[in-house]
Amino acid sequence: MVAKDYPFYLSAKRASFALEAQTVTSPARETEEPSNKRVKPLSRVTSLASLIPPVRATPLKRFSQTLQRSISFRSESRPDLLSPRPWARNVPPANTKRRDSKLWSETFDVCVNHMLTSQEIKRQEAIFELSQGEEDLIEDLKLAKKAYHDPMLKLSIMTEQELNQIFGTLDSLIPLHEDLLRRLQEVRKPDGSTDHVGHILVGWLPCLNSYDSYCSNQVAAKALLDHKKQDHRVQDFLQRCLESPFSRKLDLWNFLDIPRSRLVKYPLLLREILRHTPNDHPDQQHLEEAINIIQGIVAEINIKTGESECQYYKERLIYLEEGQRDSLIDNSRAVCCHGELKNNRGVKLHVFLFEEVLVITRAVTHNEHLCYQLYRQPIPVRDLVLEDLQDGEVRLGGSLRGAFSNNERIKNFFRVSFKNGSQSQTHSLQANDSFNKQQWLNCIRQAKEKAVCAGKAGGLEAQFLVSPNGRRVPQGEAALEQMEQSDCESDCSMDTSELSADCERMEQTNSCESEKQIETNV
Numbered sequence: 001m002v003a004k005d006y007p008f009y010l011s012a013k014r015a016s017f018a019l020e021a022q023t024v025t026s027p028a029r030e031t032e033e034p035s036n037k038r039v040k041p042l043s044r045v046t047s048l049a050s051l052i053p054p055v056r057a058t059p060l061k062r063f064s065q066t067l068q069r070s071i072s073f074r075s076e077s078r079p080d081l082l083s084p085r086p087w088a089r090n091v092p093p094a095n096t097k098r099r100d101s102k103l104w105s106e107t108f109d110v111c112v113n114h115m116l117t118s119q120e121i122k123r124q125e126a127i128f129e130l131s132q133g134e135e136d137l138i139e140d141l142k143l144a145k146k147a148y149h150d151p152m153l154k155l156s157i158m159t160e161q162e163l164n165q166i167f168g169t170l171d172s173l174i175p176l177h178e179d180l181l182r183r184l185q186e187v188r189k190p191d192g193s194t195d196h197v198g199h200i201l202v203g204w205l206p207c208l209n210s211y212d213s214y215c216s217n218q219v220a221a222k223a224l225l226d227h228k229k230q231d232h233r234v235q236d237f238l239q240r241c242l243e244s245p246f247s248r249k250l251d252l253w254n255f256l257d258i259p260r261s262r263l264v265k266y267p268l269l270l271r272e273i274l275r276h277t278p279n280d281h282p283d284q285q286h287l288e289e290a291i292n293i294i295q296g297i298v299a300e301i302n303i304k305t306g307e308s309e310c311q312y313y314k315e316r317l318i319y320l321e322e323g324q325r326d327s328l329i330d331n332s333r334a335v336c337c338h339g340e341l342k343n344n345r346g347v348k349l350h351v352f353l354f355e356e357v358l359v360i361t362r363a364v365t366h367n368e369h370l371c372y373q374l375y376r377q378p379i380p381v382r383d384l385v386l387e388d389l390q391d392g393e394v395r396l397g398g399s400l401r402g403a404f405s406n407n408e409r410i411k412n413f414f415r416v417s418f419k420n421g422s423q424s425q426t427h428s429l430q431a432n433d434s435f436n437k438q439q440w441l442n443c444i445r446q447a448k449e450k451a452v453c454a455g456k457a458g459g460l461e462a463q464f465l466v467s468p469n470g471r472r473v474p475q476g477e478a479a480l481e482q483m484e485q486s487d488c489e490s491d492c493s494m495d496t497s498e499l500s501a502d503c504e505r506m507e508q509t510n511s512c513e514s515e516k517q518i519e520t521n522v
Contacts, residue, residue: 102132116193123276127184127194130269134181137262141174144255147241157233166225166256168217172210173259180204198286201270205293211263215301216308218260223312223370225253263301266294306334313338313352317359318366318373326378328357337443339436341429344394344413349375351429353443356381356451358416360427376425379418382451386444387415394428412437416444 116124149167152158158166183200228234242251274287310332319325332354340363341351350372352359358379361372391411412434417426431437 102128119276119278123273124193126269126272126276127197128192130197130273131181131184131188133262133265133269134177134184137258138174138177138181140255140258141170141177143246144252145170145174147246148252148255152234152237155237157231157237158228162224162228165217166221166228168221169210169214170256170259173214176207176210179207196283196286197273198283198290201290202286202293205266205290205297208263208266208294208297209300211259211297212301212304215260215263215305218257218305219309219312221256222253225256227368227370264298267291267298270294303334310335310354313372316369316371317361318364318371320374324374324377326357328380329354329359329378332356336447337440339440341431341440343430344428349429353381353440353447355447356454358384358444376427377423379416379425380451381444381447382455383418383420384444384448385417385419386441386448387417388441389413389415389428394430414441 145167149163149170153160153163180200183204184194184197187196187200188194229238238252241247242249270287270291274284274291277283277287313335314329314332317329334355335352336355337353338351341349343349348362350361350363352361352372358381360375360379362375364371364373391413394410394413394415412431413428414431414437415426415428418424429440431440
């Protein structure tokens with residue numbers, strides 16, 4: 001073919017292809033009927049599945065499992081629920097042992113319900129709840145010893161000294177509550193009803209003073225248990241127990257904390273029984289006496305536990321220099337609040353709010369124990385300035401870091417500052433959430449008010465002195481009284497005859513003046 005004829009050949013070829021395409025598509029066009037309706041072209045529909053809305057699995061099937069996972073394994077990352085798990089198909093899920101709540105009317109075949117008033121039925125329910133709670137408590141305490149203490153001691157996972165520190169006086173609490181349960185069961189009638197429990201509680205509640213040593217040991221026990229969890233043998237044993245059915249998804253510390261939670265629940269249980277007890281019932285007076293007893297015991301144990309906690313943290317403070325030591329820390333008997341906070345540079349700090357001083361520290365490990373190294377000079381609460389900061393008001397440290405930071409990172413800040421002569425401090429502290437921030441603000445304000453009131457009371461005490469006759473009088477009056485007393489002592493050597501003569505002359509003069517004044521008035 002000649003080169004000059006090549007373009008003509010290509011154009012002819014294209015024309016033939018277009019003619020063939022027209023002959024193929026023309027019959028289809030002839031068969032179509034004209035229509036005025038707007039029809040969406042099928043070419044835009046990729047598949048039939050796109051026409052069906054996505055169906056989500058109902059959350060009720062997995063609700064209970066998700067709830068248990070969020071409570072028990074809150075620190076672990078949640079795996080994808082839709083990811084295949086071929087290894088879990090043949091393994092049946094563990095049956096978790098659950099403790100069902102029992103009611104008095106359902107436990108006993110009560111045939112006297114129709115004869116009892118609704119108030120009496122509620123009273124029997126409250127008494128039965130007290131008895132059933134004792135039975136559950138005894139079961140949990142025995143389980144903690146049998147499933148945790150004895151195996152770890154036998155397998156040498158922990159030493160006997162460490163286990164005694166963690167479990168404390170747990171063994172001594174079991175016979176204590178068995179005694180109360182036995183007394184309550186003895187006064188229960190065959191039909192399940194109980195007439196009087198007040199006298200039993202009045203006689204038994206003083207035994208709860210033995211909770212003093214157990215609750216005071218809990219701070220040190222919790223710290224030691226957290227430290228021992230770093231050992232892979234301890235962690236593996238506790239994890240296996242947690243996954244076992246008997247644990248009810250509770251870890252070891254939940255079992256060790258059950259006695260304390262039971263102790264603070266007694267006033268509520270007794271008030272519930274008293275609320276449904278008639279005024280003319282013989283139990284009325286005994287229940288009121290029992291409530292006063294348990295409230296006093298709980299208050300006393302709470303104070304001693306706070307002192308034990310305060311002493312524990314004071315012993316773990318590390319001072320970088322002697323100038324950081326403060327008598328306000330040494331004299332503190334309670335920790336109002338403590339926890340982890342961050343400053344505006346993102347540094348994690350552990351802050352302690354004692355009764356009269358705020359101590360900012362950093363958590364460090366010293367001799368394999370968690371200690372707290374002072375970060376700045378302690379701040380007296382009385383001179384502390386507290387400022388609630390709005391979200392976004394604090395700039396994070398560093399210009400670039402502050403410019404590209406997330407808005408979530410500049411929330412929940414508050415500022416504490418202190419200035420005394422040449423010394424000044426300012427700290428912008430961030431809490432984990434708004435609730436934690438509000439707790440810190442409330443605790444600091446309450447501590448500041450108490451410190452100011454204590455300072456005023458101390459100033460008043462300094463202004464008042466005890467007079468020789470035992471009365472509290474101001475300093476000026478006390479000085480005058482002392483001067484008068486000294487004058488009287490110096491005049492005691494005078495002759496009594498002269499003193500009596502002076503008195504007679506004064507009386508005569510006064511009588512004459514009074515007669516003259518009367519005549520003048522007439």
